[in-house]
Amino acid sequence: MLYQLYEAQRALMAPFADFAAATAKLYKHPLSPFTHTPGAQRLSAGFELLHRLGMDYEKPEFEIRSVTSGGVDVAVQEQIALQKPFCRLIRFKRFSDDSATLDKMKAQPSVLVVAPLSGHHSTLLRDTVKSLLQDHKVWIADWTDARMVPVEAGPFHLDDYIKYVQEFIGLIGPDVHVISVCQPTVPVLAAISLLASEGKPTPLSMTMMGGPIDARKSPTAVNNLAMNRSYEWFENNVIHRVPQNYPGANREVYPGFLQHTGFVAMNPDRHATAHYDYFLDLVRGDDDSTDAHRKFYDEYNAVLDLPAEYYLDTIKTVFQDFSLVKGTWEVDGHLVRPQDIKTTALLTIEGELDDISGAGQTKAAHGLCTGVPKERQFHYDVEGAGHYGIFSGRRWRDIVYPQVRNFISRFETERVGKTAAAKKTRAPAVAAKKTPARARKTAKATA
Numbered sequence: 461m462l463y464q465l466y467e468a469q470r471a472l473m474a475p476f477a478d479f480a481a482a483t484a485k486l487y488k489h490p491l492s493p494f495t496h497t498p499g500a501q502r503l504s505a506g507f508e509l510l511h512r513l514g515m516d517y518e519k520p521e522f523e524i525r526s527v528t529s530g531g532v533d534v535a536v537q538e539q540i541a542l543q544k545p546f547c548r549l550i551r552f553k554r555f556s557d558d559s560a561t562l563d564k565m566k567a568q569p570s571v572l573v574v575a576p577l578s579g580h581h582s583t584l585l586r587d588t589v590k591s592l593l594q595d596h597k598v599w600i601a602d603w604t605d606a607r608m609v610p611v612e613a614g615p616f617h618l619d620d621y622i623k624y625v626q627e628f629i630g631l632i633g634p635d636v637h638v639i640s641v642c643q644p645t646v647p648v649l650a651a652i653s654l655l656a657s658e659g660k661p662t663p664l665s666m667t668m669m670g671g672p673i674d675a676r677k678s679p680t681a682v683n684n685l686a687m688n689r690s691y692e693w694f695e696n697n698v699i700h701r702v703p704q705n706y707p708g709a710n711r712e713v714y715p716g717f718l719q720h721t722g723f724v725a726m727n728p729d730r731h732a733t734a735h736y737d738y739f740l741d742l743v744r745g746d747d748d749s750t751d752a753h754r755k756f757y758d759e760y761n762a763v764l765d766l767p768a769e770y771y772l773d774t775i776k777t778v779f780q781d782f783s784l785v786k787g788t789w790e791v792d793g794h795l796v797r798p799q800d801i802k803t804t805a806l807l808t809i810e811g812e813l814d815d816i817s818g819a820g821q822t823k824a825a826h827g828l829c830t831g832v833p834k835e836r837q838f839h840y841d842v843e844g845a846g847h848y849g850i851f852s853g854r855r856w857r858d859i860v861y862p863q864v865r866n867f868i869s870r871f872e873t874e875r876v877g878k879t880a881a882a883k884k885t886r887a888p889a890v891a892a893k894k895t896p897a898r899a900r901k902t903a904k905a906t907a
Contacts, residue, residue, distance in 0.1 A: 463700040466717055470516065477514035484508040505742035509735060512754075517761040519605070520583045524552060527593040532561045541599060542631055545613040546620070546767065548602045549628050552593055565597070569872040570636045572628055572663075573600040576643040577621065577770065579719040579763050581605075585641060586759075587852040591861045592639075596868070599632060601625070601644075605764035606713045607706040618647060618773035619791050625651040634661030635875060637868045641851050642817065645671025646778050649798055649825060654791060656800040656831075665805040665871045667864055670817045670850050672778055673825045674785045678818025681726055686779035694775050699768045714771040716763030723760070726815070785824060798828035805836040807867045809860060811845035838867060 487494050487504035494500060524536050534556040542549040556562050571592055575582035582602045592598045601624070606616070625648055629636060640648040645668040655662050675683045700715055702708045724731050734753065741749040783789035789796040806829055808822045823839050840863050842850050849855045 461700075463715055464703050466715070467703050467705065473514045474516070477511050477516075480507045480511035480514065484511060501743050501745075505739050508742055509739050512738075512757065513735070517758060517763075519581045519762055519764070520586075520759055522552075522583055522586055522589065524586065524590050524593065527554070527590060529554065529556075529594050530561055530564055532556060532558055534561065534565070536593060542628065544624060544627075545609055546604050546606070546616045547624055548604070549631065550600050550602050552589060552598045552600070554593065554597075569596050569664075569868050570632055571596040571598050571868065572632055572636050572638045573598060574625060574628075574638065574640040574644040574648050575601055575603065576641060577603040577766060578643040579716060579723065579766070580759070581762055581764055583762075584759055585851060587856060588639075588641065591857055592864075595865055596637075599628070601628060603764070605716070606711060606767045607702045607708040607715075607765040609708045609711065609767075611708065611711050615769045616767040617769045618777060621647045621770060622651045622654070622791055626655060629655070629663060634663065636663050637665045637667070637872070638663045639667040639669070639864070640671060641669045642671050642847070643774070645669070645673055645822060645825070646774075646784055649673065649828070650784065650789065650791065650796045652804060653796050653798045653801055654794055656802065656804075657794065657797050662801060662804045664803075664875055665807065665868060667807045667809065667867065668822050668825055669809040670811055670814055670847055671822050672817050673823075673828070674782065674821055675779050675817075676782060676785070677820035677824060680815050680818045682816055683779060683818065685722075686775050691772065691776055691780065695772060699772070702765065708765075712768035713765035714768060716765050719766075720761065720763045785828065798825070799830045801829050802831045804832065805838075805867070805871045806832050807838045807840070807864070809840050809842065809850055809863070811842045811847055811850045813844065813846045814850070816847040836871075 484504045484507035486492055487497075487500040487507070489495060522538065524538075526533055526535050528534070534554045537553045537555065539551045539553050540548050541551040554565055556565065573585060573589060573592070575585050582600055585600065589598055589600060609616075621644075625638075625644075629638065629651070638648060638652070648666065649668070652662050652666060672683065675687070679687065698714050698718055699712050700718075702711045702713055704710075734757075738750060738753045741753070777783045777789060781788070784796060784798075787795070787797070806825060808825050810817070810819060810822050812819075826837050826839065829837070840860070842855060842860055845855045845860075850860055
Protein backbone atom coordinates (compact mmCIF):
# COMPACT_ATOMS: atom_id res chain seq x y z
CA MET A 461 0.00 0.00 0.00
CA LEU A 462 2.88 2.36 0.79
CA TYR A 463 4.18 2.10 -2.79
CA GLN A 464 0.74 3.00 -4.16
CA LEU A 465 0.54 6.01 -1.84
CA TYR A 466 3.98 7.13 -2.98
CA GLU A 467 2.93 6.85 -6.62
CA ALA A 468 -0.21 8.89 -5.93
CA GLN A 469 1.85 11.58 -4.18
CA ARG A 470 4.33 11.58 -7.06
CA ALA A 471 1.54 12.04 -9.60
CA LEU A 472 0.05 14.84 -7.50
CA MET A 473 3.37 16.67 -7.21
CA ALA A 474 4.32 16.39 -10.90
CA PRO A 475 2.25 19.42 -12.08
CA PHE A 476 3.65 21.57 -9.24
CA ALA A 477 7.22 20.57 -10.15
CA ASP A 478 6.56 21.48 -13.78
CA PHE A 479 4.98 24.77 -12.70
CA ALA A 480 8.05 25.55 -10.57
CA ALA A 481 10.35 24.86 -13.51
CA ALA A 482 8.33 27.09 -15.82
CA THR A 483 8.19 29.90 -13.25
CA ALA A 484 11.95 29.68 -12.67
CA LYS A 485 12.48 30.24 -16.40
CA LEU A 486 9.92 33.05 -16.42
CA TYR A 487 12.03 35.02 -13.94
CA LYS A 488 15.34 34.13 -15.60
CA HIS A 489 14.90 34.14 -19.38
CA PRO A 490 16.56 37.25 -20.89
CA LEU A 491 13.52 37.96 -23.11
CA SER A 492 11.02 37.78 -20.25
CA PRO A 493 9.88 41.14 -18.80
CA PHE A 494 9.73 39.49 -15.33
CA THR A 495 13.50 38.99 -15.43
CA HIS A 496 14.01 42.72 -14.78
CA THR A 497 11.68 42.97 -11.77
CA PRO A 498 13.19 43.42 -8.27
CA GLY A 499 14.14 40.10 -6.64
CA ALA A 500 13.71 38.17 -9.90
CA GLN A 501 16.96 36.25 -9.46
CA ARG A 502 16.00 35.07 -5.96
CA LEU A 503 12.52 34.08 -7.13
CA SER A 504 13.98 32.14 -10.04
CA ALA A 505 16.45 30.40 -7.74
CA GLY A 506 13.70 29.49 -5.27
CA PHE A 507 11.43 27.98 -7.92
CA GLU A 508 14.37 26.14 -9.48
CA LEU A 509 15.14 24.57 -6.10
CA LEU A 510 11.47 23.60 -5.64
CA HIS A 511 11.48 22.01 -9.09
CA ARG A 512 14.50 19.87 -8.31
CA LEU A 513 13.10 18.80 -4.95
CA GLY A 514 9.84 17.67 -6.53
CA MET A 515 10.91 16.29 -9.90
CA ASP A 516 11.35 12.65 -10.92
CA TYR A 517 14.89 11.44 -11.52
CA GLU A 518 15.26 8.90 -14.30
CA LYS A 519 18.25 6.64 -14.84
CA PRO A 520 21.11 8.79 -16.18
CA GLU A 521 23.18 7.87 -19.21
CA PHE A 522 26.87 6.98 -19.04
CA GLU A 523 27.53 9.64 -21.69
CA ILE A 524 31.04 8.36 -22.35
CA ARG A 525 31.50 9.25 -26.01
CA SER A 526 35.30 9.40 -26.15
CA VAL A 527 38.39 8.91 -24.01
CA THR A 528 42.11 9.49 -24.41
CA SER A 529 44.12 6.29 -24.78
CA GLY A 530 47.86 6.52 -25.26
CA GLY A 531 47.58 10.24 -25.93
CA VAL A 532 45.07 9.70 -28.75
CA ASP A 533 41.35 10.56 -28.61
CA VAL A 534 39.29 7.46 -29.38
CA ALA A 535 35.55 7.09 -29.83
CA VAL A 536 33.55 4.96 -27.39
CA GLN A 537 30.31 3.12 -28.12
CA GLU A 538 28.12 1.16 -25.71
CA GLN A 539 27.30 -2.36 -26.87
CA ILE A 540 25.11 -4.93 -25.11
CA ALA A 541 27.25 -8.06 -24.88
CA LEU A 542 24.62 -10.09 -23.00
CA GLN A 543 21.02 -9.40 -22.01
CA LYS A 544 19.62 -11.07 -18.90
CA PRO A 545 16.24 -10.44 -17.23
CA PHE A 546 17.79 -8.56 -14.31
CA CYS A 547 21.01 -7.28 -15.85
CA ARG A 548 22.75 -6.21 -19.04
CA LEU A 549 26.43 -6.80 -19.64
CA ILE A 550 27.60 -3.63 -21.41
CA ARG A 551 30.82 -3.47 -23.42
CA PHE A 552 32.37 -0.04 -23.92
CA LYS A 553 33.86 -0.57 -27.36
CA ARG A 554 36.64 1.81 -28.39
CA PHE A 555 37.27 2.83 -32.01
CA SER A 556 40.16 4.57 -33.74
CA ASP A 557 41.33 5.21 -37.32
CA ASP A 558 44.94 5.03 -36.17
CA SER A 559 46.13 1.45 -36.73
CA ALA A 560 48.92 1.66 -34.15
CA THR A 561 46.49 2.87 -31.49
CA LEU A 562 44.01 0.16 -32.47
CA ASP A 563 46.64 -2.58 -32.17
CA LYS A 564 47.69 -1.23 -28.80
CA MET A 565 44.12 -1.17 -27.50
CA LYS A 566 43.51 -4.73 -28.66
CA ALA A 567 46.42 -5.90 -26.54
CA GLN A 568 45.23 -4.13 -23.40
CA PRO A 569 43.77 -6.05 -20.42
CA SER A 570 40.08 -6.92 -20.21
CA VAL A 571 38.26 -5.62 -17.13
CA LEU A 572 34.82 -6.58 -15.81
CA VAL A 573 33.36 -3.96 -13.48
CA VAL A 574 30.61 -5.35 -11.26
CA ALA A 575 28.48 -2.40 -10.16
CA PRO A 576 26.47 -2.44 -6.93
CA LEU A 577 22.86 -3.58 -6.88
CA SER A 578 22.08 -1.53 -3.81
CA GLY A 579 19.91 1.40 -4.79
CA HIS A 580 21.77 3.45 -7.35
CA HIS A 581 22.23 2.68 -11.03
CA SER A 582 25.52 1.46 -12.48
CA THR A 583 26.04 4.93 -13.96
CA LEU A 584 27.26 5.89 -10.48
CA LEU A 585 30.52 4.27 -11.64
CA ARG A 586 30.79 6.51 -14.70
CA ASP A 587 34.07 8.00 -13.46
CA THR A 588 35.42 4.52 -12.73
CA VAL A 589 34.65 3.31 -16.24
CA LYS A 590 35.98 6.44 -17.94
CA SER A 591 39.34 6.14 -16.19
CA LEU A 592 39.62 2.42 -16.89
CA LEU A 593 38.93 2.95 -20.60
CA GLN A 594 42.21 4.82 -20.97
CA ASP A 595 44.18 1.60 -20.55
CA HIS A 596 41.72 -1.32 -20.65
CA LYS A 597 38.90 -3.05 -22.49
CA VAL A 598 35.91 -2.55 -20.20
CA TRP A 599 32.63 -4.34 -19.50
CA ILE A 600 30.15 -3.44 -16.76
CA ALA A 601 27.24 -5.24 -15.13
CA ASP A 602 24.28 -2.86 -15.57
CA TRP A 603 21.53 -4.00 -13.19
CA THR A 604 17.87 -3.57 -14.17
CA ASP A 605 15.31 -1.75 -12.04
CA ALA A 606 13.19 -4.60 -10.60
CA ARG A 607 9.95 -2.68 -11.17
CA MET A 608 10.66 -2.96 -14.91
CA VAL A 609 11.00 -6.77 -14.84
CA PRO A 610 7.70 -8.68 -15.34
CA VAL A 611 6.74 -11.20 -12.68
CA GLU A 612 6.87 -13.88 -15.37
CA ALA A 613 10.69 -13.55 -15.41
CA GLY A 614 10.72 -15.23 -11.98
CA PRO A 615 12.48 -14.29 -8.75
CA PHE A 616 16.05 -13.09 -8.39
CA HIS A 617 18.06 -14.35 -5.42
CA LEU A 618 21.59 -13.67 -4.22
CA ASP A 619 22.53 -17.06 -5.70
CA ASP A 620 21.30 -15.83 -9.09
CA TYR A 621 23.52 -12.76 -8.76
CA ILE A 622 26.51 -15.10 -8.29
CA LYS A 623 25.54 -17.13 -11.36
CA TYR A 624 25.24 -13.93 -13.42
CA VAL A 625 28.77 -12.93 -12.41
CA GLN A 626 30.11 -16.38 -13.33
CA GLU A 627 28.36 -16.20 -16.69
CA PHE A 628 29.86 -12.77 -17.39
CA ILE A 629 33.35 -14.04 -16.52
CA GLY A 630 32.83 -17.06 -18.77
CA LEU A 631 31.71 -14.86 -21.66
CA ILE A 632 34.68 -12.49 -21.44
CA GLY A 633 37.14 -15.28 -20.71
CA PRO A 634 39.43 -16.29 -17.81
CA ASP A 635 42.03 -13.66 -18.80
CA VAL A 636 39.81 -10.99 -17.26
CA HIS A 637 40.43 -8.73 -14.28
CA VAL A 638 37.33 -8.28 -12.08
CA ILE A 639 36.62 -5.08 -10.13
CA SER A 640 33.78 -5.04 -7.60
CA VAL A 641 32.64 -1.88 -5.84
CA CYS A 642 30.81 -1.97 -2.48
CA GLN A 643 27.97 -4.52 -2.28
CA PRO A 644 29.17 -6.92 -5.02
CA THR A 645 32.48 -7.65 -3.29
CA VAL A 646 30.72 -10.46 -1.40
CA PRO A 647 28.93 -12.25 -4.29
CA VAL A 648 31.93 -11.70 -6.59
CA LEU A 649 34.25 -13.37 -4.07
CA ALA A 650 31.71 -16.19 -3.78
CA ALA A 651 31.47 -16.55 -7.57
CA ILE A 652 35.24 -16.81 -8.01
CA SER A 653 35.54 -19.14 -5.00
CA LEU A 654 32.99 -21.54 -6.50
CA LEU A 655 34.79 -21.51 -9.85
CA ALA A 656 38.05 -22.38 -8.08
CA SER A 657 36.41 -25.16 -6.05
CA GLU A 658 35.05 -26.70 -9.26
CA GLY A 659 38.48 -26.60 -10.89
CA LYS A 660 37.39 -24.05 -13.49
CA PRO A 661 39.58 -21.13 -14.66
CA THR A 662 39.40 -18.07 -12.43
CA PRO A 663 40.10 -14.41 -13.33
CA LEU A 664 43.66 -13.11 -13.39
CA SER A 665 42.89 -10.66 -10.59
CA MET A 666 40.11 -9.35 -8.40
CA THR A 667 39.99 -5.81 -7.03
CA MET A 668 37.56 -5.26 -4.17
CA MET A 669 36.67 -1.72 -3.17
CA GLY A 670 34.78 -0.62 -0.05
CA GLY A 671 32.69 -3.76 0.43
CA PRO A 672 31.21 -5.62 3.45
CA ILE A 673 33.28 -8.80 3.27
CA ASP A 674 33.15 -8.93 7.08
CA ALA A 675 30.49 -6.49 8.28
CA ARG A 676 31.37 -7.20 11.92
CA LYS A 677 34.48 -5.04 11.66
CA SER A 678 34.02 -1.31 12.40
CA PRO A 679 30.23 -1.47 11.85
CA THR A 680 28.68 1.66 10.34
CA ALA A 681 25.12 2.97 10.61
CA VAL A 682 24.21 0.86 7.57
CA ASN A 683 25.64 -2.28 9.19
CA ASN A 684 23.98 -1.57 12.54
CA LEU A 685 20.55 -1.24 10.98
CA ALA A 686 20.94 -4.56 9.15
CA MET A 687 22.33 -6.35 12.19
CA ASN A 688 20.03 -4.96 14.88
CA ARG A 689 16.72 -5.57 13.11
CA SER A 690 15.31 -9.04 12.65
CA TYR A 691 14.88 -10.68 9.26
CA GLU A 692 11.11 -10.57 9.82
CA TRP A 693 11.26 -6.81 10.46
CA PHE A 694 12.76 -6.20 7.02
CA GLU A 695 10.34 -8.62 5.42
CA ASN A 696 7.32 -6.89 6.99
CA ASN A 697 8.40 -3.25 6.82
CA VAL A 698 10.45 -2.55 3.70
CA ILE A 699 9.11 -5.03 1.15
CA HIS A 700 6.25 -3.79 -1.07
CA ARG A 701 4.56 -4.76 -4.32
CA VAL A 702 5.15 -2.78 -7.51
CA PRO A 703 2.04 -0.78 -8.59
CA GLN A 704 0.10 -1.61 -11.74
CA ASN A 705 1.59 1.20 -13.84
CA TYR A 706 4.94 -0.58 -14.23
CA PRO A 707 5.92 -3.71 -16.22
CA GLY A 708 6.89 -5.43 -12.98
CA ALA A 709 3.43 -4.97 -11.44
CA ASN A 710 2.90 -7.13 -8.30
CA ARG A 711 6.59 -8.04 -8.03
CA GLU A 712 7.82 -7.80 -4.43
CA VAL A 713 10.65 -5.27 -4.13
CA TYR A 714 12.58 -3.07 -1.77
CA PRO A 715 11.50 0.25 -3.34
CA GLY A 716 14.05 2.80 -4.48
CA PHE A 717 12.25 5.68 -2.78
CA LEU A 718 12.66 3.98 0.61
CA GLN A 719 16.34 3.44 -0.06
CA HIS A 720 16.74 7.07 -1.06
CA THR A 721 15.08 8.15 2.18
CA GLY A 722 17.63 6.05 4.05
CA PHE A 723 20.53 7.57 2.10
CA VAL A 724 19.41 11.11 2.94
CA ALA A 725 18.68 10.24 6.59
CA MET A 726 22.30 9.23 7.08
CA ASN A 727 23.51 12.81 6.47
CA PRO A 728 20.49 15.17 6.51
CA ASP A 729 22.50 18.25 7.50
CA ARG A 730 24.93 17.74 4.64
CA HIS A 731 22.13 17.52 2.08
CA ALA A 732 20.28 20.53 3.52
CA THR A 733 23.47 22.58 3.32
CA ALA A 734 24.11 21.42 -0.24
CA HIS A 735 20.64 22.54 -1.36
CA TYR A 736 20.94 25.89 0.39
CA ASP A 737 24.35 26.45 -1.23
CA TYR A 738 22.75 25.55 -4.57
CA PHE A 739 20.13 28.28 -4.01
CA LEU A 740 22.85 30.84 -3.21
CA ASP A 741 24.88 29.79 -6.27
CA LEU A 742 21.81 30.27 -8.46
CA VAL A 743 21.31 33.77 -7.04
CA ARG A 744 24.99 34.61 -7.63
CA GLY A 745 24.92 33.11 -11.13
CA ASP A 746 27.74 30.65 -10.33
CA ASP A 747 27.15 28.30 -13.26
CA ASP A 748 30.06 25.96 -12.50
CA SER A 749 28.85 25.25 -8.95
CA THR A 750 25.20 24.84 -9.97
CA ASP A 751 26.16 22.45 -12.77
CA ALA A 752 28.22 20.38 -10.34
CA HIS A 753 25.27 20.23 -7.92
CA ARG A 754 22.86 19.13 -10.67
CA LYS A 755 25.27 16.51 -11.94
CA PHE A 756 25.72 14.98 -8.50
CA TYR A 757 22.06 14.96 -7.50
CA ASP A 758 20.84 13.79 -10.91
CA GLU A 759 22.84 10.64 -10.14
CA TYR A 760 22.26 10.49 -6.38
CA ASN A 761 18.47 10.90 -6.62
CA ALA A 762 18.07 8.31 -9.38
CA VAL A 763 17.36 5.04 -7.59
CA LEU A 764 16.06 1.60 -8.55
CA ASP A 765 13.96 -1.06 -6.87
CA LEU A 766 15.69 -4.21 -5.63
CA PRO A 767 14.14 -7.68 -5.98
CA ALA A 768 12.83 -8.63 -2.54
CA GLU A 769 14.41 -12.10 -2.58
CA TYR A 770 17.85 -10.73 -3.37
CA TYR A 771 17.62 -7.97 -0.76
CA LEU A 772 16.46 -10.29 2.03
CA ASP A 773 19.08 -12.90 1.10
CA THR A 774 21.76 -10.23 1.36
CA ILE A 775 20.53 -9.01 4.75
CA LYS A 776 20.59 -12.53 6.16
CA THR A 777 23.75 -13.88 4.49
CA VAL A 778 26.01 -10.83 4.72
CA PHE A 779 24.82 -8.80 7.71
CA GLN A 780 23.16 -11.28 10.07
CA ASP A 781 24.62 -14.77 9.59
CA PHE A 782 28.03 -13.59 8.28
CA SER A 783 28.01 -16.81 6.26
CA LEU A 784 31.01 -15.96 4.08
CA VAL A 785 33.46 -15.29 6.91
CA LYS A 786 32.11 -18.14 9.04
CA GLY A 787 32.49 -20.61 6.17
CA THR A 788 28.84 -21.71 6.25
CA TRP A 789 27.57 -20.24 2.98
CA GLU A 790 26.22 -22.76 0.50
CA VAL A 791 25.16 -22.06 -3.09
CA ASP A 792 23.23 -24.89 -4.74
CA GLY A 793 24.66 -27.32 -2.21
CA HIS A 794 28.27 -26.20 -2.74
CA LEU A 795 30.17 -24.56 0.10
CA VAL A 796 31.74 -21.18 -0.69
CA ARG A 797 35.46 -21.68 0.00
CA PRO A 798 37.63 -18.60 -0.74
CA GLN A 799 40.65 -20.61 0.38
CA ASP A 800 40.34 -22.64 -2.83
CA ILE A 801 41.36 -19.61 -4.92
CA LYS A 802 45.02 -20.17 -5.83
CA THR A 803 46.03 -18.10 -8.85
CA THR A 804 43.80 -15.01 -8.82
CA ALA A 805 45.67 -11.97 -7.46
CA LEU A 806 43.85 -9.88 -4.84
CA LEU A 807 43.76 -6.13 -4.25
CA THR A 808 41.51 -4.59 -1.57
CA ILE A 809 40.89 -0.85 -1.27
CA GLU A 810 39.32 1.05 1.61
CA GLY A 811 38.56 4.71 2.24
CA GLU A 812 39.74 6.24 5.50
CA LEU A 813 36.41 8.05 6.02
CA ASP A 814 34.08 5.44 4.53
CA ASP A 815 30.74 5.59 6.37
CA ILE A 816 29.18 2.74 4.37
CA SER A 817 31.78 -0.04 4.72
CA GLY A 818 33.91 0.47 7.82
CA ALA A 819 37.66 0.03 8.16
CA GLY A 820 38.78 -3.57 7.86
CA GLN A 821 35.59 -4.91 6.27
CA THR A 822 37.07 -5.21 2.78
CA LYS A 823 40.58 -6.07 3.97
CA ALA A 824 39.06 -9.15 5.62
CA ALA A 825 39.16 -10.83 2.20
CA HIS A 826 42.87 -11.48 2.70
CA GLY A 827 42.17 -13.60 5.76
CA LEU A 828 39.74 -15.72 3.72
CA CYS A 829 41.83 -16.14 0.56
CA THR A 830 44.57 -18.13 2.26
CA GLY A 831 45.31 -20.09 -0.91
CA VAL A 832 46.48 -16.97 -2.74
CA PRO A 833 50.25 -16.51 -2.26
CA LYS A 834 51.16 -13.49 -0.13
CA GLU A 835 53.12 -11.94 -3.00
CA ARG A 836 49.85 -11.79 -4.95
CA GLN A 837 47.89 -10.04 -2.19
CA PHE A 838 47.78 -6.24 -1.81
CA HIS A 839 45.84 -3.71 0.25
CA TYR A 840 45.56 0.05 -0.13
CA ASP A 841 44.06 2.62 2.27
CA VAL A 842 42.96 5.89 0.68
CA GLU A 843 43.63 8.72 3.13
CA GLY A 844 40.89 11.32 3.39
CA ALA A 845 38.51 9.41 1.12
CA GLY A 846 34.89 8.63 1.92
CA HIS A 847 32.92 5.83 0.30
CA TYR A 848 32.39 7.53 -3.05
CA GLY A 849 35.91 8.94 -3.12
CA ILE A 850 37.49 5.55 -3.69
CA PHE A 851 35.79 5.08 -7.08
CA SER A 852 34.81 8.58 -8.21
CA GLY A 853 36.19 12.09 -8.22
CA ARG A 854 39.66 13.56 -7.87
CA ARG A 855 41.02 11.04 -5.35
CA TRP A 856 39.91 8.16 -7.56
CA ARG A 857 41.51 9.64 -10.66
CA ASP A 858 44.74 10.88 -9.08
CA ILE A 859 45.40 8.37 -6.30
CA VAL A 860 43.33 5.20 -6.53
CA TYR A 861 43.21 4.56 -10.26
CA PRO A 862 47.02 4.51 -10.69
CA GLN A 863 47.15 1.82 -7.98
CA VAL A 864 44.47 -0.26 -9.73
CA ARG A 865 46.08 0.24 -13.16
CA ASN A 866 49.52 -0.84 -11.93
CA PHE A 867 48.07 -3.85 -10.12
CA ILE A 868 46.26 -5.05 -13.23
CA SER A 869 49.28 -4.33 -15.43
CA ARG A 870 51.54 -6.39 -13.19
CA PHE A 871 49.52 -9.57 -13.54
CA GLU A 872 48.59 -8.94 -17.16
CA THR A 873 52.31 -8.71 -17.96
CA GLU A 874 52.84 -11.96 -16.05
CA ARG A 875 50.14 -13.65 -18.15
CA VAL A 876 51.59 -12.38 -21.42
CA GLY A 877 55.04 -13.57 -20.39
CA LYS A 878 53.80 -17.06 -19.52
CA THR A 879 51.88 -17.30 -22.79
CA ALA A 880 54.95 -16.29 -24.81
CA ALA A 881 57.14 -18.77 -22.92
CA ALA A 882 54.65 -21.58 -23.50
CA LYS A 883 54.57 -20.87 -27.23
CA LYS A 884 58.36 -20.82 -27.37
CA THR A 885 58.53 -24.17 -25.58
CA ARG A 886 56.05 -25.78 -27.97
CA ALA A 887 57.70 -24.45 -31.14
CA PRO A 888 60.64 -26.96 -31.42
CA ALA A 889 58.35 -29.90 -30.84
CA VAL A 890 56.02 -28.74 -33.58
CA ALA A 891 58.94 -28.18 -35.95
CA ALA A 892 60.33 -31.65 -35.23
CA LYS A 893 56.95 -33.21 -35.93
CA LYS A 894 56.85 -31.61 -39.37
CA THR A 895 60.45 -32.63 -40.28
CA PRO A 896 60.78 -35.77 -42.47
CA ALA A 897 62.34 -38.82 -40.80
CA ARG A 898 65.38 -38.89 -43.18
CA ALA A 899 66.19 -35.25 -42.46
CA ARG A 900 65.96 -35.83 -38.67
CA LYS A 901 68.37 -38.79 -38.99
CA THR A 902 70.91 -36.72 -40.96
CA ALA A 903 70.65 -33.88 -38.46
CA LYS A 904 71.33 -36.31 -35.60
CA ALA A 905 74.41 -37.73 -37.34
CA THR A 906 75.97 -34.31 -37.90
CA ALA A 907 75.19 -32.93 -34.42
